[in-house]
Amino acid sequence: MSVALVFFESLDARLSSAQQELLTLAATLGEVHVVTGTPGDRAVDAVAVEGVQTVYTGDAEILTPDPALVDLLETAVQETAASAILAPDTPDSTDALARLAVRLDTGIITDAVGIDSERRVTKSVLAGSYTTTAEVAEDRALVATVKPNSVEAAVVAGQAPEVVALPVGPSLAEGAAASGGVEVLQRTPLEVSERPALTEARVVVAGGRGVDGNFGPLEELADELGAAIGASRAATDAGWIDHAAQVGQTGVTVSPQLYISAGISGAIQQRAGMQTAQTIVAINKDEDAPVFEIADFGVVGDLFEVVPQMVEELRRRKG
Amino acid sequence: MPESAAGTPLHIITLVKWVPDAQLERRFTAERRIDRSEGILGELDEYPLEAALQIKEAASRDVRVSALTIGPAGAATAAKKALQIGADDAFHLSDDALTGADVVATSAALAAAIEHVLADGDAEGEHLVITGMASEDGESGAVPPQLAERLGLNLVTQATAVALEEDRLVVTRASATEQQRLAAALPAVVSVTDQANEPRYPNFKAIMAAKKKPMTSWSLADVGLDASAVASKATVLTAEARPPRTAGEIITDEGDAGVKIVEFLAKERVL
Ligand SMILES: Cc1cc2nc3c(=O)[nH]c(=O)nc-3n(C[C@H](O)[C@H](O)[C@H](O)COP(=O)(O)OP(=O)(O)OC[C@H]3O[C@@H](n4cnc5c(N)ncnc54)[C@H](O)[C@@H]3O)c2cc1C
Numbered sequence: 001m002s003v004a005l006v007f008f009e010s011l012d013a014r015l016s017s018a019q020q021e022l023l024t025l026a027a028t029l030g031e032v033h034v035v036t037g038t039p040g041d042r043a044v045d046a047v048a049v050e051g052v053q054t055v056y057t058g059d060a061e062i063l064t065p066d067p068a069l070v071d072l073l074e075t076a077v078q079e080t081a082a083s084a085i086l087a088p089d090t091p092d093s094t095d096a097l098a099r100l101a102v103r104l105d106t107g108i109i110t111d112a113v114g115i116d117s118e119r120r121v122t123k124s125v126l127a128g129s130y131t132t133t134a135e136v137a138e139d140r141a142l143v144a145t146v147k148p149n150s151v152e153a154a155v156v157a158g159q160a161p162e163v164v165a166l167p168v169g170p171s172l173a174e175g176a177a178a179s180g181g182v183e184v185l186q187r188t189p190l191e192v193s194e195r196p197a198l199t200e201a202r203v204v205v206a207g208g209r210g211v212d213g214n215f216g217p218l219e220e221l222a223d224e225l226g227a228a229i230g231a232s233r234a235a236t237d238a239g240w241i242d243h244a245a246q247v248g249q250t251g252v253t254v255s256p257q258l259y260i261s262a263g264i265s266g267a268i269q270q271r272a273g274m275q276t277a278q279t280i281v282a283i284n285k286d287e288d289a290p291v292f293e294i295a296d297f298g299v300v301g302d303l304f305e306v307v308p309q310m311v312e313e314l315r316r317r318k319g
Numbered sequence: 320m321p322e323s324a325a326g327t328p329l330h331i332i333t334l335v336k337w338v339p340d341a342q343l344e345r346r347f348t349a350e351r352r353i354d355r356s357e358g359i360l361g362e363l364d365e366y367p368l369e370a371a372l373q374i375k376e377a378a379s380r381d382v383r384v385s386a387l388t389i390g391p392a393g394a395a396t397a398a399k400k401a402l403q404i405g406a407d408d409a410f411h412l413s414d415d416a417l418t419g420a421d422v423v424a425t426s427a428a429l430a431a432a433i434e435h436v437l438a439d440g441d442a443e444g445e446h447l448v449i450t451g452m453a454s455e456d457g458e459s460g461a462v463p464p465q466l467a468e469r470l471g472l473n474l475v476t477q478a479t480a481v482a483l484e485e486d487r488l489v490v491t492r493a494s495a496t497e498q499q500r501l502a503a504a505l506p507a508v509v510s511v512t513d514q515a516n517e518p519r520y521p522n523f524k525a526i527m528a529a530k531k532k533p534m535t536s537w538s539l540a541d542v543g544l545d546a547s548a549v550a551s552k553a554t555v556l557t558a559e560a561r562p563p564r565t566a567g568e569i570i571t572d573e574g575d576a577g578v579k580i581v582e583f584l585a586k587e588r589v590l
Contacts, residue, residue, distance in 0.1 A: 009495065064494050065501070067474065090495040091460065091477045098461035099468040101423060107552030108422050110459040120556065126345045126353070126456065132558045140552065177487045177502035182473050186500040190493065203589070225590075233513075243479075243493070243514060249341075250363070250452065250513045258589045268341050275564060279589050281580055287571070294564040297583045301572025309577020314590075317581070 002030035005082035007073055009064050009092050011038040011046045017200050018088045020153035022146055027051045028117060029084045033161075035076040037062035037069055040163035050158030054080075058168045064092035065182075068171040070099045075166045077104065082141060084119060089145040097143050106140040113150040115142075127249065127272035148199045149255055190244060198228040198245065203258045206230030206247055206274070210263015210285065210303055213240050217307040218262060224314040230254065230274075232264045248273035262303040266291025283307065328381040328444035329483075329505075331371040332436050334429065334462075335364040335386050335401050337394035338455040345456070347558040352419045353456050355390070360397040361455035365404070365518035366511050371449050372405045373516060374483045381444075383407050385436055389417060389428055395534070402529035403521035409532070410436050414539040416546035422457070424549040426465035431542040433470065439535075446506040447488070452477055452513070463510040473507035479514040 004026035008019055015023070026032045034047050035056040047055050056076040062068050073096060077085060085100065087093035089111055101108040114122040119142045120135045136142050176183040198204065205222045207215055209232065222229050230247040231240070247254055249269040259277035264270060266282070266289055274280070275294055282295035283303045292298045299306055337358040339345045346354050368386070375382035386401035386409040388394050398409035412432045420428065437446055448470075453460035460476070467474035480491040488503045503509075521529070539545065568583075570576060584590045 065474075065476070065492075065499070070468075088495075091492075092494050094460050095464040095474065095476050098422070098459075098464040101461075101552075102426070102465050102468040105552075106423075108459070108461050109553055110422075110461055124561075125458070125558075127341065128561060129345065129563075130347055130558050130560055132347075132351070133556045134553050135556060136553055177504045180473075180504045182475065182501060182503045182507075184499060185489070185502055188498040190497055249458075258584070279584075279587055280564070281583070283576075283580075287569070292569050293566050295569070296567035296587075297580060298567070298569035299572055299576040299580060300569065301576050305574075306572055306577045306580070309575075310580055311577075313578045313581040317585075 002084070003080045003082040004029040004032050004084040004086060005076055005080055006032060006034050007085065007087040007093060007096065008034060008036045008038075009069070009090065011036050011043040013046060015046050015049070015155070016197075017153055018148040020155045021148065021151050022086055022088055023049060023052065024154050025115060025146060025151045026084070026086055029115065029119065033076070033080050033082070035073055037064070037066070037072070040165060044160050044163050048158055048160040050156040052158070052161045054162045054164055056164050056166055058170070059165050060169045062168070062170045065095065066170050066172045067099065068168055069096045070103070072166060072168045073097075073100045074103050075168055077141065079164070079166070084115070084142045084144070087145050089147045094145050097145060101143040104141050104143065106143055107136040108143045109134055110145045112144045112146045115144065115146070124276065127268060128275050147253065191242065195222060196226065196228045198230060198247070199252050199254055201228035201254070201256055203227035203260070204230045204247070204254050204256045204274075204277070205260045205262070206232070206264060207235055207262050208232035208264030209234040209238070211235060211240065213238070215241055217304060217311070220311045221260070221307050224311055227260075232270050261291055261295070262307060264291055265289045266294065326380055328383070329378065329447065330437065330440045330444050331374065331382060331384045331447045331449060332433055333364070333367045333371045333384060333386050333401070333406065334448065334450040335368065335388045335397050336361045336454045337388060337390045337397035341455060346560070350419070351555045351558045355393070358393055358397065360400040361451065363451035363453060363455050363513060366513055366515050367449040367451050368401055368404050368406065369516045369518040370481050370511050372519070374481070378483060383440065385410060387429070387432055387436055388412070389420075389425065389432065391418070395536070398534055399529065402532045402534070403526045404519065405521070405525065407532060409534040410537065411534060412537045412539070412542060416539055416549055419551065420549060421551035421553045422459050422461045422465065424551045426462050426469060428539070428542075428544065428549050429462065430466055430469040431544050431548075432537065433466070435537070435542045448472070448508045450508065450510045452510050460510070463508050467508040470508070473503045475501055475503050475507060476510045478509055478511045481509060481511060481515060
């Protein structure tokens with residue numbers, strides 16, 4: 001039976017929905033093994049999931065962006081003879097898998113939204129204007145990163161997998177930059193919002209330059225809808241909201257059921273991140289704003305009047 | 320590496336790509352390749368150029384900035400634009416065998432080209448490769464890590480700030496869960512995002528000066544490779560245009576648009 005090896009940079013007590021989706025996808029490709037930088041005693045409970053056979057770790061914790069993660073991956077590939085190596089689409093996983101592909105002399109396909117049982121990979125390219133399928137030769141391993149929200153997660157709690165610690169340890173030592181290497185000077189955790197994660201949310205409320213420094217009305221709307229908050233680059237560049245909220249070519253890609261765009265003109269780079277949303281609602285003062293070309297429902301109007309009225313109406317309906 | 324790098328010359332190679340203009344309609348050809356008959360210097364490649372020029376301007380040692388591109392004949396215009404923006408010289412690798420190159424093929428060709436650019440310069444000096452966060456058309460971001468792997472160089476990706484401090488680079492970046500500040504010894508490969516700086520525009524003087532700057536054209540054989548060394552490993556089987564989204568109902572607010580949106584959402588069952 002073929003083997004699918006899933007790489008998670010790190011594991012918390014519970015799997016994220018992107019991690020659950022990836023395990024679900026991997027199970028359609030073969031026997032599933034996990035490899036992670038997190039030590040076994042902390043990793044094992046999270047991946048106690050039906051179908052996961054083994055969790056491979058290093059002999060100590062390995063944190064991104066340590067290239068020892070590539071050694072760990074390579075060793076796990078040798079152990080499992082995996083024919084598919086998958087990871088969530090994050091910068092550090094892309095780096096690790098890209099380097100692994102060089103070592104395995106095979107191809108890498110990033111940003112997959114689907115992989116069929118023949119290992120044919122589907123992805124969305126050119127800012128969402130094309131869908132492609134691609135493959136690597138049958139005798140080579142497939143190395144791919146997968147976008148969140150690509151498959152329906154269906155994991156069932158199961159027995160704890162076997163933990164195998166491989167003889168690979170962290171390599172980013174303090175002072176390494178003085179002797180030819182790389183070192184981490186400081187790590188600051190990113191703020192975790194109380195709201196649903198942007199890439200996983202069913203509803204996204206996004207604001208642009210038009211919010212003029214005041215995300216307050218959009219926050220209230222997001223509260224009513226249980227939505228995540230997104231933004232255009234103009235809004236993140238202005239410092240009104242964290243860069244993590246940026247939707248678009250150089251931010252995150254979202255495909256929620258509902259995307260509400262307020263005070264955003266709809267530049268191609270913004271569209272690249274949201275035009276696969278199921279329903280798009282746009283509010284903009286300018287009737288010629290390009291966002292109206294892709295909106296299912298558009299309002300030419302002032303967001304500071306329209307959005308508070310939406311909030312009021314939603315509250316009225318709730319009773 | 321010498322005890323102190325302060326007097327050592329530094330050679331920065333920035334990678335630039337000629338890509339179809341994202342503001343225009345981009346398409347695939349019948350051979351399932353991105354149509355590259357027209358193009359511009361990718362906007363994401365202006366940030367690494369700017370980063371290189373800022374390092375050069377802040378440094379108290381000799382810094383040379385080279386621009387390197389791979390692409391068909393038209394790609395020379397991207398290299399020329401890089402010269403206008405401020406690179407000192409440019410290199411253009413062009414070969415029919417590179418048509419439709421995937422990530423691994425591209426990184427193999429770039430690695431060989433980088434070694435040849437370095438051989439062209441001061442062997443005693445230090446080296447730094449700066450790239451954009453991803454190409455504007457391929458968008459994988461996987462080429463910089465593959466270059467570091469192939470060339471055995473230190474790697475720092477997705478930098479939002481880069482500074483050269485004496486003999487090491489200090490870089491800020493974001494991982495999936497944290498903000499990181501890293502220090503890396505040279506030689507290194509660094510990719511920078513669009514948050515790293517504000518790219519400059521070339522002025523008339525710079526455009527005139529660029530005409531005198533050297534540009535070297537290479538074929539694969541010139542950098543010591545044959546076609547088999549740049550064979551793609553991923554094959555595109557299908558490329559389908561997505562039906563474009565069409566505009567729905569657009570209304571002008573007459574004091575009740577907030578209520579109307581909620582009615583629309585209720586009707587669409589997305590509440
Ligand atoms: C390399 C590169 C990468 C980029 N990546 C991204 C990216 O990932 N994401 C992204 O979003 N952008 C990105 N951009 C920037 C993009 O090109 C646009 O500049 C940006 O999206 C504009 O943001 P905006 O729509 O908020 O601002 P603007 O284009 O200034 O639009 C503001 C809109 O708000 C409207 N408005 C103003 N006041 C009100 C009001 N009171 N009520 C209602 N409407 C109002 C205006 O009519 C206008 O349409 C990128 C650009 C480059 C060059």
